[in-house]
Amino acid sequence: MKLIRTLGALALGAAMTVAAHAEDIKPAVVYDLGGKFDKSFNEAAYTGAEKFKADTGVEYRDFEIQNDSQREQALRNFARRGLSPIVAIGFSHANAVEKVAKEFPDTKFAIVDSVVDLPNVRSIVFKEHEGSYLVGVLASMASETGKVGFVGGMDIALIRKFACGFKQGALAQNPDAEVYQNMTGTTGAAWNDPVKGGELAKSQFDRGADVVYHAAGGTGLGVLQAAADAGKLGIGVDSNQNGLHPGSVLTSMLKRVDVAVDTTFTDAMNGNWSSGVEVLGLKEGGVDWALDDNNASLVTDEMKAAVDQAKQDIISGKVQVHDYMSDQDCPV
């Protein structure tokens, strides 16, 4: 018993020294099962948290869950230690955030990619269809065959939203364009199957496509690899993936999870915290397309002008990109 009490005191002491470092806020991130170095979605969150740390010098805590029971446990552990805001990455956390946020009404929570309607929760969702529309425009212009492809990860509404936006963009630019769509699978494994991703891309190349966009997490690395090997063009997603195969990645659809995490932390620090639903689209800088040294030679001035025009039109409201999730249907 004595030993246990000593250990308890030790652990408490450790927790308190952490607390003493950051006086203003003590932010925390809980990643999804993919883990923080997934080169995609979770890693973008990690990048955002690291940026916040570099900018402000405020330390943050993070945790990678191992099984479903740990979602609640991790959120609760952070909340109990007085950490706030706590950002949960991924829609799978929705149930856990709802439960724990009710238990700790004074703690600030945020969830990315899902909506939890509670007074102390900020829900951050993205207009992925807008960003996908832009890369759809680019794909259509870069394609010589008039055929472009999409490879999705897990077949869920969120990914169909990417596909639908992409198709709208491609058809807006070239009404005769053909758009092939494939989903990798129906389980979480579909996010991490680069071999199958590569195979799907190759089959689309065989059918004549020469630009392929992926929204498939780790699976997408196989898609981009296949595009580079076949001398075709790939389009990256979430993070800027232009540098993975310079010259073979036309662009990347940026989903700024990093900005969302950084902003959430910064808002909490500056007292600008707000709860409710935050929808980040082109206008808010939540989604965008990537242009850097790696793909500058692939994007002509004409393409750049067209995509900038599309971007302006979407921001001004002249062009409405249909959101698949609004009615579970794609008009094109």
Added chain:
Amino acid sequence: MSAGQLPRWVDYGLMPLLNLAAAFLVSGLVVLLIGENPLEAVEILIWGSLGWNEGIGFTLFYATNFIFTGLAVAVAFHASLFNIGGEGQAYVGGLGVAIACLALDRFVPWWVTLPFAVLGAAAAGAAWAFVPAVLQAKRGSHVVITTIMFNFIAASLMVYLLVNVMGKEGSMQPETRTFEAGGRLPLLQDVIPGLDFGTAPLNLSLIIALLASLAVWVLIWRTKLGYEIRTFGASPTAAVYAGISPVRITIITMMISGGLAGMMAINEIMGSQHRLLIEFVSGYGFVGIAVALMGRAHPVGILFASILFGMLYQGGAELAFEKPSITRDMIVVIQGLVILFAGALEHMFRPALIRIFSFARTPATEAA
């Protein structure tokens, strides 16, 4: 094994402790290698799993899963069958639990649903073990191969059902609707006054697991069927000579084993998650193999081994939480080392111990 060569307390007590100490020693070196203090790591691990009421709750919650899957593997062991399909059997067991809960939760209290859920879990798990059992018994297809293949079939089947048949409308997560009160097992602390496990999902399943342990002990060592299972396990030819049907024993044993694995789903689905969700088994079925090996296929041993693995899961989570440089993958390394030393290298210390104890015993017998 080598009964008679070693006193029982050495065989069942000292030897596992030695193996465990060796595993922790090597884990300590790994922790040292990544620049953390191993003693501190052990402190956090033990404190996190046993030092506070919620930690104990989580430890016992995980242990409940391991008792079921461990017993499942153990029962098959006694018939010399290696059932490594616990993962798939538990997954399909979840289907049995979910069907019972979804059908009844709105109309009856939990204690009416429970027997149906237990029955559903056991029946689904047993059914999943039935095909490999028949293939083994009648065609000689090795049960190790077929059960592991059935794990994959179970995964595909459940994905299909959750995505296309049972899934909740408008949810991106493949899962059923959340059960109402009639489909939720009460927490242990709500049933037994004076207990407090904080927010840990420790529920009545622990009691069911303990009853199952008792039942397995009675079955194996106190019934005719258990005797037949053990005889078949020790020598199939002798069993045939004694008039025991190998086909019957293989099929019955595998179905009991599968049923026990399936019952793990009661703890996860009815006790904790309150909905059927994708990949909820997350490796508990495989850990059951290690638990059964470490517990010498005896219910008491399995109980202790389950608690140990529960400690590793819960304490490991706390460790990863407290020490960012110790990632979740490190925890898997530590668990792997425990399995390696407790299971695979089980005979490493045995010869030395036998020598020591035969020395110690010889003078004593002479004096007598």
